Each structure stands twice: as C-alpha cells, then as structure tokens.
Ligand SMILES: Nc1ncnc2c1ncn2[C@@H]1O[C@H](COP(=O)(O)OP(=O)(O)O)[C@@H](O)[C@H]1O
C-alpha cells in the first residue's frame with residue numbers, strides 16, 4: 001500500500017488517473033482506515049475510473065458490481081447452481097440415500113460466487129470491490145449492503161460463515177439520481193467528485209489525446225469548462241463529462257482542426273452531447289459566444 005498521499009497520487013497517475021489533492025486524501029484515508037469510499041458526482045467525472053486505477057495502483061483484482069433497479073442478493077452475493085445440482089441429483093438417483101445426495105449438492109462446487117462473495121475470498125493482496133451506481137439499486141438492496149459493509153462477512157446456511165481472507169478495498173459510486181440512506185453514508189468516507197479544473201482536464205487530455213497538441217488541448221479544456229459553468233450550463237440538460245472532452249479532442253484532430261471556431265464546434269456538437277436537444281442547443285451562435293474572450297481576461301473560467 002502506498003505510504004503517503006503523494007505516493008498514492010503518483011501511483012494513480014501511473015495508472016492513467018489524475019486525482020486532485022482532496023480526492024487523493026479521501027482515497028488514502030479509505031485505505032488507511034479501511035473504510036468504504038463513497039464517490040458521488042455527475043456522470044463522467046471519473047468515479048468508476050478511479051476504482052479501476054486504484055485497483056491497478058494497488059495490484060488488487062477489480063471486482064465490479066454494476067447496480068440496477070431490481071438487482072437482487074443472488075446476483076450480488078451468491079446463488080446455487082440449480083441446473084448442476086439437479087443433474088447431480090438425477091445421476092445419483094437410485095444409488096445412496098436421498099439425504100446424502102442432498103448434502104452433496106450443497107457443496108462449494110455448486111456455488112456461483114458473485115462479486116460481493118468473491119471479494120471476501122480473493123487471495124492476498126485482496127480485491128478492490130467496486131459497487132457501481134448504487135443509486136440505481138432499490139432501497140432493500142441498499143439495506144442489505146449496509147449489513148455487508150458493516151460486517152464484511154457472509155453466512156451461507158448450507159456452508160457456514162465466510163470471512164474475508166483480506167478485507168476488500170471498497171469503492172461505491174453514485175450519480176445521485178436519488179439520495180442514499182444516511183446509514184449507508186455513515187458507513188463510508190464521502191467524497192463529492194466535481195468536474196476537473198482546467199489544469200487537471202488539460203493533464204488528462206495530454207495523456208489520453210496526445211495527438212491534439214498543446215494549443216488545441218488548452219482550447220478544448222477551456223471550452224468544456226465554460227460549457228459546464230453558468231450561465232451556459234443551464235442551456236443544456238447534461239454537461240459533457242471527461243470522456244466527452246477526450247473524444248472531442250480526438251475528433252477535432254481527425255478533422256485537422258488547429259483552432260476552435262463556431263463552425264467546427266457546432267459540427268461536432270454530437271460528440272460533446274448525447275442528448276438530441278443538447279446537440280441542437282449548441283448552435284453556431286452559441287458556440288461563437290462561448291469562444292468570445294472572457295471579460296475578466298483569465299483563462300480559468302471556473303469560480
Ligand atoms: N481523473 C481522471 N484521469 C484520467 N482520466 C479520467 C479521469 N476522470 C475521468 N477520466 C476519463 O473519463 C472517462 C469517464 O469517467 P468515468 O469514471 O466513467 O465517469 P463516471 O463513473 O463518474 O461516470 C473515463 O473512461 C476516463 O477515460
């Protein structure tokens with residue numbers, strides 16, 4: 001485990017992830033205090049990516065549970081492989097006692113392990129468990145998770161209690177489509193992940209779209225930062241995330257763009273936005289005003 005915040009920041013960067021100081025502190029504390037880390041933020045700000053990069057940085061296996069409405073324990077924790085059990089019972093028919101056959105089908109080889117159970121059984125150095133988009137799961141699932149996160153052990157009636165080999169490092173993410181329970185939040189360290197500032201976005205662009213060159217990348221970083229801030233942000237339903245700005249930089253390179261102008265911006269609006277209305281809203285005129293020099297003369301348009 002990285003022994004300092006700086007070392008962790010470095011290790012994340014080597015894994016391709018640029019974290020600011022506060023995020024690095026939150027991740028460091030999650031490791032040090034062995035607490036789950038809850039990351040909340042708009043889509044596309046780098047929540048899922050942090051978990052992936054952290055797994056790489058720590059050399060831990062990434063186990064991902066994607067949440068959705070209707071997600072059930074058996075898909076998250078474990079279930080018995082009924083088909084295989086049935087086959088076993090069929091094959092055993094006639095030979096031996098029924099009770100014995102029944103005991104045989106509740107053996108580990110008939111257990112289908114899902115991420116939450118796998119996370120307990122991962123060999124050293126342990127797993128990184130990503131519980132992605134927990135806000136999509138329903139409340140009963142959240143309640144079940146609360147118990148799991150509190151004890152980090154699972155009781156399987158037929159087999160007994162499974163305790164972790166090494167406690168997993170756990171990251172939960174939420175796009176905040178609904179509020180999470182206070183009880184769940186209390187179990188976790190909390191970090192609100194915001195859009196990157198201009199410098200960090202530029203660093204990401206340099207790493208992920210190197211062909212774009214310095215001048216164009218700087219323009220892209222300023223432009224998306226402006227799109228995400230008022231008054232422009234209210235013209236759109238959803239601001240572009242980091243993935244969109246990286247894609248956009250690549251697209252601009254593919255179009256041999258050296259410098260942004262209103263035409264190329266409105267022509268490529270479909271890369272910045274994924275909503276029809278938002279694409280339509282980024283007109284040539286609006287692009288023109290977004291490209292105007294700023295009144296305060298500064299480049300960093302974020303407050
Ligand atoms: N801090 C970062 N450093 C490097 N790349 C990033 C960073 N944040 C986001 N990205 C890029 O943006 C993409 C979207 O991020 P993602 O983690 O999927 O967003 P979220 O989970 O918050 O919706 C990632 O695939 C990655 O390419």
Ligand SMILES: [Mg+2]
Pocket residue numbers: 044047048049132173
């Ligand atoms: Mg995500």
